[in-house]
Amino acid sequence: MGWENTPAQPKAGPTSFNVRDTDGPVEMVTGPPPYYSTEPQDYPRRNMRSQPALPWWNPKSWRKRTWAIVVIAFIIIIIVAVVTPVEVAKANRYPNYTKLNYALADEYSGTTFFDKFNYFVGYDPAQGFVHYVPEAQATQLNLTYASEDSAIIRVDTSVGPQSEPDASTGRFSVRIESQAQYDNGLFIFDVKHTPFGCGTWPALWLVDPANWPDHGEIDVMEAANKATDGNQMTLHTTDGCSMDVKRIMSDSGLSNDCHNATDNNAGCGVRGDAATYGSAYNDGQGGIIAMEWRNEDFPNTNCDIGSHFKNQSIIANIDLCGQYAGALYASSGCPSNCTDYVANNPEAFTDAFWEFGKFEVYKAT
Structure with missing residues (x-):
């Protein structure tokens, strides 16, 4: 079937056009043409449902x-998980105290005690x-x-203010x-009486007098x-020696850094109870120290002993005032000041x- 359109009308109104078919012309009249909006229309999508936002913990919602x-974060967790047990194990490991057999190498005793x-x-x-005096x-x-049976070292009590x-x-x-110097060994000291009193600073110790602190102090x-x-009981060293690791001990730990240039040369040490020195120790008739x-000692996990x-010599002395006793003098409940007290009270010693x-x-055999 063919179609033939008539020319467009100049004015709006009813529109007529002729349609010719096999039976002859037919005239059809219609109303105004339909209106078509030029604005975009928001048509609902067919067969589509709105999707909820994914939760933050769902990896599908993550950006790069x-x-x-x-x-x-995962890498850091792995590193911590690996390193922490290693560091804990390091801090808790203890030196290998394999039993050693020892033989007597030197002795200081009897009337010849001071000869060496x-x-x-x-x-x-x-x-x-x-004033340290000669022999x-x-x-x-x-x-x-x-x-x-005994060797005595004492402070002078004869010189008074007059x-x-x-x-x-x-x-x-x-x-x-001591004239002999030692590297390693087992040292046994029979100490029957310890010096004490306001102004005193006694010590029994080991050191290389010509190479302090390079060769250490015990x-x-x-x-x-x-x-x-x-x-x-204290160690003093150059840099690179500390005791901030596990220690098996019955007494109280003090400063952990043995370096002589830290903590006013406090060293790293252990303090015993009241019965380990002074009047309480002496009243108990002394003891064996x-x-x-050895290289595995005190402990050496953070210190190359x-x-x-x-080259340590054995030293015994009785100092007065000085860097240690002088600094603690006032807090020790002692009278006057340290040097005046020492100078004017010989009976106090x-x-x-x-x-x-x-x-x-x-020495180990």
Whole structure:
């Protein structure tokens, strides 16, 4: 069937057009043409449902930045999980104290106790208020003497404020140093009496006098003034030695850094109870002090013992005031000031003496 359109009308109104079919022309009249909007229409989508937003923890909702953060966090967790057990194990591991067999290598005893020692002479290197006297003067003043059973080292008690000369520049005392020097070993000290009293700073220790602190220092017994808080056992070294690891001990740990340039050279040490030094120790008739020095000791997990401790002499001395006792003097409940008290009160030092039985040094076989 064919279609023939009539020309467009000039005015709006009813529209007529002719349609011709096989039976002849037919005229059809219609209303105005339909209106078509030119604005876009929002038609609902067929067969589509609105989707809810995905939760934050669903990886499908993550952007690249979120993925990067998650990956980095995961790597950090893995590192912590691996490193933490290693560090904990390191902190808790303990030196290998395999049993060693020892044989006696040296002994200091009897009437010849002092024969293997040199006497340090002069002012104290630690700024103590003393005059360390030579052997002849120590013998004359009765500051050192020995019997079959004991060796005595004491502070002078004869010089008073009216003496000529007096003790205004320091009191006479003694410091002895073993002629032999040691590397490693088992040291046994029979200590029957420890010095104590206001102004005193006694010590039984090991050091290389010519190479301090490079060759280290081992304080076996040390206290200050009234010494009511027990014995202090301490190490002093150059940099690179610390005790901030597990320690098996019955006493109280002190500073962990052994480096002499930290904490005013406090060193790293352990403090015993009141019965380990002073009047309580002496009332118990003294005791045997053992110190084993080996490369696995004290402990060496953060300290190379072999490189920090060498060529040690045994030293026993009684210092007065100085860097340690002087600094603690006021807080120790002592009268006046340290140097005035030491200079003017000779009778205050009747208990300021060491009494030793014998010293024994054993070497591993």
